[in-house]
Amino acid sequence: xxxxxxxxxxxxxxxxxxxxxxxxxxxxxxxxxxxxxxxxxxxxxxxxxxxxxxxxxxxxxxxxxxxxxxxxxxxxxxxxxxxxxxxxxxxxxxxxxxxxxxxxxxxxxxx
Amino acid sequence: xxxxxxxxxxxxxxxxxxxxxxxxxxxxxxxxxxxxxxxxxxxxxxxxxxxxxxxxxxxxxxxxxxxxxxxxxxxxxxxxxxxxxxxxxxxxxxxxxxxxxxxxxxxxxxxxxx
Numbered sequence: 544x545x546x547x548x549x550x551x552x553x554x555x556x557x558x559x560x561x562x563x564x565x566x567x568x569x570x571x572x573x574x575x576x577x578x579x580x581x582x583x584x585x586x587x588x589x590x591x592x593x594x595x596x597x598x599x600x601x602x603x604x605x606x607x608x609x610x611x612x613x614x615x616x617x618x619x620x621x622x623x624x625x626x627x628x629x630x631x632x633x634x635x636x637x638x639x640x641x642x643x644x645x646x647x648x649x650x651x652x653x654x
Numbered sequence: 655x656x657x658x659x660x661x662x663x664x665x666x667x668x669x670x671x672x673x674x675x676x677x678x679x680x681x682x683x684x685x686x687x688x689x690x691x692x693x694x695x696x697x698x699x700x701x702x703x704x705x706x707x708x709x710x711x712x713x714x715x716x717x718x719x720x721x722x723x724x725x726x727x728x729x730x731x732x733x734x735x736x737x738x739x740x741x742x743x744x745x746x747x748x749x750x751x752x753x754x755x756x757x758x759x760x761x762x763x764x765x766x767x768x
Contacts, residue, residue: 586744586759587697630697641710642757644689644697 544569547645549631555651560621564648566614566631576607578616579630581647587630590616621652657681660745660760667735668768674731675763677745685709686728687757688720689744697744703728704750735767 549566556562568576576593591598593605593614604617614631631645658679667673679686687710688700702710703722717733732739742764746757 586761587757588759589756628695641699641702643699646694646696 545645546570546635546643547631547633549629549645550648551646552648553651554648555653556621557653558621558623560652561617561619562621562650563618564616564629564631564650566616566645568612568614568631568633568643570633570635571609571612573633573635575634576605576614577632577642578603578605578614579632579644581628581630583627587644590629618650621650623652623654626650626652658745658747658758658760660743660763662763663761664764664766666766666768669735669737671735672731672733673735673765674729675743675745675765676727676729677760678727679745679747679758679760680726681747681758683747683749683758684725685748685750686722686725687746687748688728688730689746689759691742691744691762693741701728701730732765735765737767740765740767 547568578590579587580590581587591600593607595607597606602619606615628647628649630647632642635641635643660677685704687702689697690700691697700714701720705725706722719731722728742762744762745760748757
């Protein structure tokens with residue numbers, strides 16, 4: 544089993560749609576969870592951290608279920624500028640700085 | 655000002671050659687990393703240095719040798735390049751103990767081995 548697994552995508556959605564990405568991780572000792580965004584041929588950038596209680600940042604909502612080792616990202620009212628690959632990221636065995644990246648889910652928002 | 659800068663951005667070379675990629679960060683971070691992103695877009699850590707000391711060394715062929723002359727620089731030297739080394743190599747940096755999980759990446763160095 545891969546350490547971090549994500550929906551393969553791609554997701555093709557119209558503007559204004561709500562889209563959800565799922566991610567599972569294999570190491571129950573992981574303590575930190577994040578979503579990164581990577582635009583085509585660019586470097587990854589932190590989108591948001593994921594907290595146990597769930598957290599929201601504007602149109603983006605992240606949730607964590609430790610029992611199921613499952614992380615999600617919900618994007619409401621999709622914009623064209625949301626088109627990118629979304630990477631689920633987990634730290635390995637609680638060790639700071641050793642982040643494991645999922646393969647990413649590609650999102651394409653169409654007019 | 656670029657926070658994490660890598661050079662070169664593009665590198666095309668023949669099998670068997672030796673090449674280096676340089677990385678510098680001006681964020682004052684104490685930890686730097688090299689990640690490899692292959693053709694399947696899988697981003698995988700290779701090395702991590704904290705204050706010039708190697709702290710993470712994943713299963714990477716010993717043809718890859720990182721060097722950190724100071725905490726603002728982490729260079730990657732690759733000997734005897736192989737076709738499978740073709741990938742985008744990302745340098746990144748962060749603060750040790752940062753709980754935001756934010757790595758700052760360079761723009762990547764796209765290596766093509768012919």
